[in-house]
Structure formats: C-alpha cells, structure tokens
Amino acid sequence: MPTGLVALLDDVSVIARAAAASVDDISVAAGKAGSKTAGVVIDDAAVTPSYVTGLSPSRELPIIWSITKGSLFNKLVLLLxxxxxxxxxxxxxxxxxxxxxxxxxxxxxxxxxxxKLGGAKHGKTVEDEIRDPAEFEKKRVAGAIRTDLILSAEIMAITLNELDLPSWWERALALALVGVAVTVAVYGAVAVIVKLDDIGLHLTKRDNPASQRFGRFLVDSVPKLLTLLSVVGTVAMLWVGGGIIVHGTHEVGFDVLYDFAHGVEYAVKGATGALSGVLGWASYAAVSALIGLVLGAVIAFVLHKVLGVGAEEAH
Known part of the structure; x- marks a missing residue:
C-alpha cells in the first residue's frame, strides 16, 4: 500500500496531467474561436491606419502604441x-x-x-484645419479606442459564442489568449503599414541601386495602400456587420434575411461549377454587405435627419 507521501505525489501527477490537458484544450479552443473573428480583425486592421493618416510621422508609432494599450484595456479589463x-x-x-x-x-x-458619395461629413477629419495638433491627436486616439471597444466586443462575443469549454476560468483564459493575440497581430501589422513610407525613404538614401528602387516603390505605394485599406475597411464593416445581423436574426427565429442570403449563395454555387465554393462564399458576403449597407443607411438617416445627432458637426 502506498504511503501518504506517495499517494499525494500520485494525486499531484494526475492533477498536473489534467491541468496540462486543460491548457491544451484551451489553446485549441482559442485557436478555433479566434479564426471565427477574421472578418472583424480585417476590419480593425484596415480601419486603424486612418487614425494616424495626415499626422506627424514622429507621432505615428506613439499613437498606435496608445491605441494598442487602450485595446488591451478594452478586451482584458472592460470586456472579459x-x-x-x-x-x-x-x-x-x-x-x-x-x-x-x-x-x-x-x-x-x-x-x-x-x-464618399457626397454626403455630409460628421466629425472633424484630417481634411479640416487642425489648430491644436496635440488636442486633435488626443481626440483621434480616444475615437480609435472607442471604435476598438466595439470591434473588441464583437471579437470577444464571437469568440465566446464559439467556445465549448466547461468552466468559466477556461473560457476566461481562452478569451484572454484570443484578445492578446488579435491585438498584437492587428496593431503590429498597422505599425508596419504606417511606417512603410519611412522605411522606403531610408532605402532611397542607400548606395545600392536595387535598395533605392525598392525604396521608391515603397514610398510610391503607401498612399495607394492606405486608400485600398480604407476601401477594404468599409467593405469589411458592411460585410461583418451585415453577416452578424443575418446570423443573429436567424438565431432568434427571424429567418427571412438568412434564407435570402443563403438562397443566393446556393443558387450561385449551383451555377458556377468548379468555382462554386469561392463564388458561393463571395455571393453570401456580398448579400451580407448589402444588408449591412441598407441597415446602416437607415440608422444613419434616423440619427442624422430624424434625431439630429451630429447635425451641428456636419455644417
């Protein structure tokens, strides 16, 4: 018969193996759940560079770092x-x-x-005269963190909805893993994007002709990349927002939008042969974006025309 110490060590080894298995389960669950947030992550990464566009290059990384800290606070302190x-x-x-x-x-x-179609702008942008750069930067960071709070809430909610872990602490750890990973990935990518022109400028000053050519390519490409990201960010907002509405209304028993979106998807799949998977998904995403556009336009009309929210800023 094992002594008390041996029995205790045996119990500890069992607990350790169970804990190791739990950690493995959490990492797998976090990875699977995190993949479901891809659309919101694309949106976040595409939208964020706009918050430093037009500001001093020396302030770009400090601004992104401030937003990164705010994003971690949003996810880990407020939302988790x-x-x-x-x-x-x-x-x-x-x-x-x-x-x-x-x-x-x-x-x-x-x-x-x-x-973009000529409607009134709501809120100050870099196209307006900036009389107090420090105050404008402060407001821009605050605005970015507020937007991040919404996107982070979506990321956390999507992740939580996908998790199938039995205890609260496992779900908490998985949410924290996804939150930190997404934040580092998004704002790390944004930091690289906004500094590409500076990297290119540095390369143009080197003696190597190949480095100079690549540097000029980077400098010339960054404005086009930022414009593209702005478009991608808008499309991602509509696609993700509309997709959430389609799925959510189906979950609560209203199937009209869900049936319409998937009806279009299945019709496209049935007519496109070898490309059915890609084109079917693209058609579903397009319908989701259209639904998001219509819903968003209705909300904007009610806010700005009916309730007068932001009307003073638009003049």
Whole structure:
C-alpha cells in the first residue's frame, strides 16, 4: 500500500496531467474561436491606419502604441469580466450584443459610403484645419479606442459564442489568449503599414541601386495602400456587420434575411461549377454587405435627419 507521501505525489501527477490537458484544450479552443473573428480583425486592421493618416510621422508609432494599450484595456479589463459573467448567468444575451455590434458596424460602414458619395461629413477629419495638433491627436486616439471597444466586443462575443469549454476560468483564459493575440497581430501589422513610407525613404538614401528602387516603390505605394485599406475597411464593416445581423436574426427565429442570403449563395454555387465554393462564399458576403449597407443607411438617416445627432458637426 502506498504511503501518504506517495499517494499525494500520485494525486499531484494526475492533477498536473489534467491541468496540462486543460491548457491544451484551451489553446485549441482559442485557436478555433479566434479564426471565427477574421472578418472583424480585417476590419480593425484596415480601419486603424486612418487614425494616424495626415499626422506627424514622429507621432505615428506613439499613437498606435496608445491605441494598442487602450485595446488591451478594452478586451482584458472592460470586456472579459462582463463576457464571463454573461456566459455564466445570461448566455442568451450574447446574440443580442452581437447584433448591436453588427448594427454599429453597418452604420459606420454606410456612413463612410454616404460621405464618399457626397454626403455630409460628421466629425472633424484630417481634411479640416487642425489648430491644436496635440488636442486633435488626443481626440483621434480616444475615437480609435472607442471604435476598438466595439470591434473588441464583437471579437470577444464571437469568440465566446464559439467556445465549448466547461468552466468559466477556461473560457476566461481562452478569451484572454484570443484578445492578446488579435491585438498584437492587428496593431503590429498597422505599425508596419504606417511606417512603410519611412522605411522606403531610408532605402532611397542607400548606395545600392536595387535598395533605392525598392525604396521608391515603397514610398510610391503607401498612399495607394492606405486608400485600398480604407476601401477594404468599409467593405469589411458592411460585410461583418451585415453577416452578424443575418446570423443573429436567424438565431432568434427571424429567418427571412438568412434564407435570402443563403438562397443566393446556393443558387450561385449551383451555377458556377468548379468555382462554386469561392463564388458561393463571395455571393453570401456580398448579400451580407448589402444588408449591412441598407441597415446602416437607415440608422444613419434616423440619427442624422430624424434625431439630429451630429447635425451641428456636419455644417
């Protein structure tokens, strides 16, 4: 018969193996759940460079670092505890929170489209005269963190909705892993993007002709890349926002949007042969974006024309 010490060591080894298995389960679950947030991550990465466009190059990385810290605070301090409490005591509310975020993304995307088509701008942009750069930077960082809060809430809610872990602490750890990984990936990529022109300028001053040519290519490409990212960010907002609304309304028993979007997807798949998978997905994404655009336009109309929100800023 084993002594007390041997029995204790045996129990510890069992607990250790169980803990190791739990950590492995958490990492796998976090990876799977994190992949579901890809659309919001694309949106986040595409939108963020706009917050430093037009400002002093020396302030670009400090601004991104400030937004990064704000994003981590959003995810780990503000959102994670609330997400865990919801999953424990009110799991049915998660889908409604997702749809609120989807409506916000749809509104943001639709407003950008309307501004591009000649609609009134709401809020100060870098096209306006900036009389106090420090104050403008402060407001821009605050605005970025507010937008990140919505996107982070969507990321956390999507992740939580995909997790199938039994205990609250496992879900909390998985959410934290996804939150940190997404934040580092998004803002690390953004930091590289906004400094590409500086890297290119540095390369143009080197003696190597190949380095000079590549440097000029980077300098010339960055404005086009930022313009492309702006378009991608708007499309991603509409696609993600509309997709969340389509899925969310189906989850609560309203199937019209879901049936329409998937009906288009299946029709395209049936007519496109070898490309059915890609084109079917693209058609579903396009319908989701269209739904997001219509919903966002309605919200913008109600806010700005009916309720007068932002009317003073637009003049």
């Amino acid at each position: 505890p609330g997400a865990i409490l919801l999953s424990e005591f009110l799991p049915g509310a998660i889908i409604w929170i997702l749809m609120l975020g989807g409506a916000f993304l749809s509104y943001e995307g639709a407003e950008k489209v309307m501004e």
